[in-house]
Every structure is written in C-alpha cells, then in structure tokens.
Amino acid sequence: MSIQHSELILNPDGSIYHLNLRPEHIATDIIFVGDQYRVDKVTKHFDTIEFSTQKREFKTTTGTYKGKRISVISTGIGPDNIDIVLNELDALVNIDLSTRRAKEKHTQLNITRIGTSGSLHADIPVDSFLLSSHGLDLNGMLQSYQVDEISHPDIEEAFIKHTNWSAKKSYPLIVSNGKALEDKLASNKVYKGITATAGGFYGPQGRVLRLPLQDPDLNKKIDSFNYNNNRITNLEMETSAIYGLAKLLGHNAASMNAIIANRANGTFSKDPYKVVNDLIAYTLDKLVE
Ligand code: R1P
Numbered sequence: 001m002s003i004q005h006s007e008l009i010l011n012p013d014g015s016i017y018h019l020n021l022r023p024e025h026i027a028t029d030i031i032f033v034g035d036q037y038r039v040d041k042v043t044k045h046f047d048t049i050e051f052s053t054q055k056r057e058f059k060t061t062t063g064t065y066k067g068k069r070i071s072v073i074s075t076g077i078g079p080d081n082i083d084i085v086l087n088e089l090d091a092l093v094n095i096d097l098s099t100r101r102a103k104e105k106h107t108q109l110n111i112t113r114i115g116t117s118g119s120l121h122a123d124i125p126v127d128s129f130l131l132s133s134h135g136l137d138l139n140g141m142l143q144s145y146q147v148d149e150i151s152h153p154d155i156e157e158a159f160i161k162h163t164n165w166s167a168k169k170s171y172p173l174i175v176s177n178g179k180a181l182e183d184k185l186a187s188n189k190v191y192k193g194i195t196a197t198a199g200g201f202y203g204p205q206g207r208v209l210r211l212p213l214q215d216p217d218l219n220k221k222i223d224s225f226n227y228n229n230n231r232i233t234n235l236e237m238e239t240s241a242i243y244g245l246a247k248l249l250g251h252n253a254a255s256m257n258a259i260i261a262n263r264a265n266g267t268f269s270k271d272p273y274k275v276v277n278d279l280i281a282y283t284l285d286k287l288v289e
Contacts, residue, residue: 003100008091016088016097019073020055023092027062027069029287030089032113034238036074042114042280043072058085066288079141079199079241086111086245094249109251110181114283116276117195117236117257118205119264120223124191124233126262126269129279131185132177132195132255135240136232139199140170142244150175150247155227163221166214175243178252185254185286193233195255196222197240205235206263219263234259256283 009017016022031042036059043049049063057076062069075085091097093107117130124130134152136159152174159165159172174194186192198204203211206219215221222232239255246253258279260272269275 082241137240181254
C-alpha cells in the first residue's frame with residue numbers, strides 16, 4: 001500500500017522531513033550522538049568526508065573511517081527525538097520514496113550510540129565506559145507500538161514489584177541490544193549492564209531542584225534491583241528507545257556510554273570531554289576491527 005503524503009513527509013528536494021537526508025546520503029553503519037557538536041568530534045577521525053547536512057538538532061555527516069563508510073547523526077535529547085530519527089532512517093532504506101511503498105528486500109542498519117550517562121553504582125566510576133546490555137524504558141515512547149514480542153515480562157514484573165512502580169507511570173519495558181554489535185564493541189575495558197532510559201533529565205531521573213518527586217526513593221530502589229545478576233547500571237535518555245525501535249524495525253543497535261556522573265557518590269567527571277573523546281576513539285576502532 002502506498003503511504004500517504006501526510007504520513008511520510010518529504011521535502012521539495014526529495015529528502016526526508018526532519019533529517020533532511022536522501023537514501024544515497026547514509027551508510028548502513030551509523031553512529032548516533034546526542035549533541036550536534038559531537039558529530040565533528042567523531043568525524044575529525046575520518047579519512048574522507050562525502051556529505052554533511054543539518055536541520056534543527058539533526059546533523060549528519062557521512063564519510064569513511066579506515067576505509068569503512070559510516071554516517072554520524074546527532075539525535076538531540078530524548079526518546080521522542082529517537083522516534084523521529086529511527087523511523088526516518090528506516091524509511092530511507094526500507095521504503096521506496098518514489099512509490100511510497102515498503103521495499104521487498106529489507107536493509108539492516110547497524111546503529112551504535114556514543115552517549116554520556118550517569119552511573120548508579122559506586123563501583124562503576126566516572127570516566128569509565130559502559131555498554132548497555134538492555135534498555136529499561138521508563139518513558140513510554142515505545143508503548144505506542146506493538147512491543148509484546150520484544151518485551152521481557154519476568155524481569156519487568158520483578159522490577160515493578162521491587163520498586164512498587166506507580167501504575168500511573170508507563171509500563172517499564174526491557175529491550176535487549178543487537179548481540180552482533182555488542183560482540184564487536186565489548187572488551188575488558190567496558191562495563192556492561194541495563195541502562196534505564198528516562199523521559200526527562202530532572203524529576204524523571206530523580207533529581208530535585210525545587211519540585212518534590214512522586215517517589216523520592218526510586219533511584220535507590222533502581223540501584224538495589226538485581227535479577228539473576230542483571231543490575232541497572234546507569235541512567236540516560238535514549239538507549240531503550242533506540243533498542244526498541246531497532247528491534248521492531250529489524251536493525252542492530254548497541255549503546256556505548258561515557259560515564260560522566262556518579263549518582264551513587266555524587267561525583268562528576270573533572271574532564272568529561274576527555275572520556276567522551278576516548279570513547280569515540282575506542283568505538284571507531286572496534287567498529288572497523
Ligand atoms: C542530557 O544531558 C543528555 O545527555 C545524555 C542524555 O542521554 C541526554 O541526551 O546523552 P548525550 O550526551 O548523548 O546527549
């Protein structure tokens with residue numbers, strides 16, 4: 001069936017609405033960063049640059065690193081942006097934009113996020129690297145889709161019980177990463193754990209400035225949750241949304257986190273740019289190994 005113009009929106013030059021990209025502009029290996037200014041910090045390592053564009057917070061640069069074609073895209077902050085970025089990237093490779101119909105042959109993207117994050121455990125210190133084994137979706141974006149087949153009910157129910165999770169909040173869905181990418185990116189330099197993805201930076205991550213929280217003990221309960229040796233290691237704002245939509249759309253995804261804050265002992269990295277730059281160099285080299 002042909003997709004209506006109101007649902008799949010193209011710009012006058014044929015590029016997709018928010019990302020401003022045409023199919024030929026992107027590689028199948030993609031790096032996501034949150035901050036638009038982090039795109040250049042990744043692509044400064046590239047051998048060649050073939051294309052760059054930006055619309056709103058979505059900046060894309062495509063080039064090669066050690067001969068491998070890679071696109072680097074900034075997603076901005078939050079799961080709502082990930083909904084736009086994943087759906088539009090998938091449309092670029094799996095929908096024929098001229099006929100507006102899904103292609104018969106599926107193209108799989110390999111998506112690696114390089115983000116910043118706060119650790120919830122004193123033993124995962126600032127300036128370390130962490131690979132998300134799963135995303136714990138605390139923000140609800142994924143609940144607009146049919147998620148039963150990617151859910152992990154045993155661990156989700158244990159989490160609801162352990163935290164006495166309010167029924168007024170969205171269901172906490174657990175989604176796993178793309179194993180092939182995890183295998184590429186893991187090493188003894190990298191912690192692993194479940195990454196909780198919140199729909200905000202302050203209250204949704206348990207920060208108090210002037211507003212009291214619905215559950216002031218939630219971070220402590222998240223911190224003490226353990227299910228068959230799976231623990232929730234860190235909090236940020238994109239990973240579960242990337243993992244969920246990548247699984248549903250048939251793509252591979254992994255999230256690499258530079259730990260810049262430790263919420264358990266209240267510390268913040270003295271040089272957050274260094275750990276991010278180190279994680280960029282580490283991830284690029286692992287992707288081409
Ligand atoms: C909040 O400051 C932002 O930083 C983290 C969070 O997930 C959120 O996007 O990631 P990035 O540094 O990749 O943006």
